[in-house]
Amino acid sequence: MRLPAGTRDWLPEELRRKRALENTLRGVFERWNYVEVQTPGIERFDVLEMGIGETVVGKTFLFADRGGVQLALRPEMTTPIARLVSTRLREAPLPLRLSYVQTTYRYEEPQEGRMREFTQAGLELIGPESADADAESLFSAIEALDSLGLDDARFDINHWAIADAVLRHFEVGDDAIEGCKRLVADRNLVALRALLAEHGYESAIEPLVSFATMRGGEEVLERLRPLCGTAGGREALERLGDLLRRAAERGYGKRVGVDPSMLRDFSYYTGFVFEGFIGEVGFSLCGGGRYDDLLPRFGYDAGAVGWSAGVERLLLALERRRTGRQ
Amino acid sequence: MPLTIALPKGALYDNAAACLRAVGIAVPEDPGRKLTVEVPGGMRVVFLRSADVPAYVEFGAADCGIVGADVLWESERRIAELLDLQFGRCRLVVAGRRTDRYHEGAPLPTFLRVATKFVRSAEAHFADKDLPVQIVRLHGSVELGPLVGLSDLIVDLVATGKTLREHDLVEIEEIATSTARFIVNPVRFRAKYEPIVTLLRKLNAQAGA
Numbered sequence: 001m002r003l004p005a006g007t008r009d010w011l012p013e014e015l016r017r018k019r020a021l022e023n024t025l026r027g028v029f030e031r032w033n034y035v036e037v038q039t040p041g042i043e044r045f046d047v048l049e050m051g052i053g054e055t056v057v058g059k060t061f062l063f064a065d066r067g068g069v070q071l072a073l074r075p076e077m078t079t080p081i082a083r084l085v086s087t088r089l090r091e092a093p094l095p096l097r098l099s100y101v102q103t104t105y106r107y108e109e110p111q112e113g114r115m116r117e118f119t120q121a122g123l124e125l126i127g128p129e130s131a132d133a134d135a136e137s138l139f140s141a142i143e144a145l146d147s148l149g150l151d152d153a154r155f156d157i158n159h160w161a162i163a164d165a166v167l168r169h170f171e172v173g174d175d176a177i178e179g180c181k182r183l184v185a186d187r188n189l190v191a192l193r194a195l196l197a198e199h200g201y202e203s204a205i206e207p208l209v210s211f212a213t214m215r216g217g218e219e220v221l222e223r224l225r226p227l228c229g230t231a232g233g234r235e236a237l238e239r240l241g242d243l244l245r246r247a248a249e250r251g252y253g254k255r256v257g258v259d260p261s262m263l264r265d266f267s268y269y270t271g272f273v274f275e276g277f278i279g280e281v282g283f284s285l286c287g288g289g290r291y292d293d294l295l296p297r298f299g300y301d302a303g304a305v306g307w308s309a310g311v312e313r314l315l316l317a318l319e320r321r322r323t324g325r326q
Numbered sequence: 327m328p329l330t331i332a333l334p335k336g337a338l339y340d341n342a343a344a345c346l347r348a349v350g351i352a353v354p355e356d357p358g359r360k361l362t363v364e365v366p367g368g369m370r371v372v373f374l375r376s377a378d379v380p381a382y383v384e385f386g387a388a389d390c391g392i393v394g395a396d397v398l399w400e401s402e403r404r405i406a407e408l409l410d411l412q413f414g415r416c417r418l419v420v421a422g423r424r425t426d427r428y429h430e431g432a433p434l435p436t437f438l439r440v441a442t443k444f445v446r447s448a449e450a451h452f453a454d455k456d457l458p459v460q461i462v463r464l465h466g467s468v469e470l471g472p473l474v475g476l477s478d479l480i481v482d483l484v485a486t487g488k489t490l491r492e493h494d495l496v497e498i499e500e501i502a503t504s505t506a507r508f509i510v511n512p513v514r515f516r517a518k519y520e521p522i523v524t525l526l527r528k529l530n531a532q533a534g535a
Contacts, residue, residue: 109402111384111385111404112384112385112386154516154517156516186406186407186512187406187407187408187510187512187515188406188407189406189407189408189409190395190407190408190409190410190507191407193410213408213523213526215515215516215519215523216519257516259516275513277513277516277517278517279514279517279518281386281513282384282385282386282387282511282513282514283386283513284513
C-alpha cells in the first residue's frame with residue numbers, strides 16, 4: 001500500500017492551496033493573453049528525444065507499450081509544446097501564446113520542493129525573435145511571482161553569446177570551449193582551472209575564473225564590453241542592456257541583475273535566459289529563455305521564448321515566508 | 327541576511343577552522359558538542375559530519391561550506407565548487423596485499439571483489455578500465471578486507487600510507503587526489519552575492535599564500 005518513490009498524495013487542504021496558486025498563475029497568464037493547452041502525460045520517446053538533452057534523457061521514466069513502442073513520462077513541457085505547435089498548430093497565425101499547468105516526471109533524487117512527480121506552470125511565446133518577446137517573457141514571470149506575494153523575488157538574466165564571446169576573447173580553442181562553458185555554467189571553478197591548464201590555456205585561467213564569478217547590474221555589462229568582441233557578443237550585451245532599462249522603467253530596477261555564467265539547460269537555449277529566486281529557498285523558483293533552434297528540429301521554422309515555474313517549489317517558498325523559516 | 331557556513335567535523339576540521347579564522351571568522355578551536363555557533367559579523371557556522379555537508383549546501387540549509395573533494399565524488403549534488411583550499415591533501419588509491427603481488431603485475435582474478443567506502447569512485451574507476459568488479463561497501467577499516475578474504479583489492483584514501491604499510495598492503499595505482507573545497511549553493515551565490523564573493527576572495531588569497 002506504499003506509493004512509488006518520489007510521489008505524494010494531496011489531501012483536501014493541501015490541494016486547495018495548490019489549486020489556488022495554480023489559478024492565480026492562470027490569471028496572470030490570461031492577462032498576458034496566453035491560452036492554456038494540455039498534452040498527454042506520456043509521449044513517444046523518439047519524439048521527446050528531439051528536444052530534451054542528454055541530462056534529462058538520463059532522468060526520464062521509460063517504458064514500452066505492448067507493441068514495443070518506447071514511451072516516456074514527459075520530463076518537461078517545452079518539448080511537448082514544440083511538438084504540438086509544429087504539428088497541430090502549424091497553420092495557426094503567429095505569434096502564438098500558449099500556457100500550461102501540467103504534471104511532469106523525472107527519475108532523480110528528490111530535491112527541495114521537487115519530487116519525482118511535480119507540476120510545472122509556464123508560458124511559451126512562439127514566433128517573434130524580438131527583444132520585445134524576451135521582455136514579455138521576463139516581465140510575465142515577474143508578475144507571476146508578484147501575484148503570489150513573492151514581490152521581492154529577484155531575477156538574473158543572461159545571454160548565451162556572452163560566454164562564447166568571452167571564451168573566444170581569451171583564445172580558448174574548440175578543444176576546450178564546450179567543456180569550459182559547462183564548467184562556467186556549473187560554477188565549478190576548480191575543474192575550470194584544471195581543464196584550462198590541461199589544454200595549455202594558462203593565461204586564460206585567472207580572467208575566466210573572474211568572469212565566472214561576475215554578477216550585478218549595468219556595471220557588469222560595462223565590464224563585459226571589452227571582452228565581447230564578436231558580433232554576437234556585442235548584440236547580446238545590447239539586448240541585456242535594453243532589458244535592464246525596460247525593467248527599470250517598470251520599477252523592477254533593483255530586482256533584475258545580470259549573471260553572465262547562467263546558461264541553464266544545454267539542450268535548447270540559444271540566447272536570452274533568466275531565473276527567478278528568493279533568499280529563503282536554495283533553488284530557483286522559475287526560469288526560462290529563448291530557444292530558437294527547437295521548433296526547427298520539429299520541421300517548423302519559428303523562434304520561441306518561454307519560462308516555467310515549479311508549482312511545489314512556489315508552495316514551499318510561500319510556506320517558508322509564512323513560517324519565517326529559512 | 328546572515329551567511330551560514332557548513333564545516334565538517336573530523337579530519338578536516340582543524341584545518342578548515344584555521345582557514346576561516348585566518349580570514350577573520352571566529353570559529354572555535356573545538357566545536358565540542360555544539361551544532362551551530364553565531365559568529366560576529368553576521369555569520370553562522372554549522373558543524374556537520376563531512377558526508378552531510380553537500381546535502382546541506384544543495385538544499386540551501388547552509389549557503390556555503392568546506393568539504394573534501396572525496397566527499398563530492400561520492401555525492402551527486404548540485405553545488406558550485408568555487409575554490410581548491412589546498413589543505414587536507416590525500417589520495418584515493420587501489421591497494422592489494424603485498425603477497426598477492428598485483429602491484430608487480432601479477433594477473434588480477436577475472437572477477438574482482440573490491441572493498442571500499444568510495445563506491446561511486448571505485449565503480450567509475452573500474453568501469454573506465456572495463457574490469458568487471460563486485461564492490462563491497464564498507465563503513466570503516468577497509469584495509470581488513472583483503473586480509474580476511476572479503477575482497478581482492480581495496481579502494482581507499484591514503485594520506486601518508488602508514489595504514490597500508492601496517493597491514494602489509496601496497497598501492498597498485500592512484501585514482502585521484504583530494505583536497506578541501508569551498509562550495510556554495512548556486513542560487514545563494516546570487517542571492518547573497520556580496521558576502522559570498524567577499525569570502526571567496528579572502529579564501530583565495532589565503533589558499534594562494
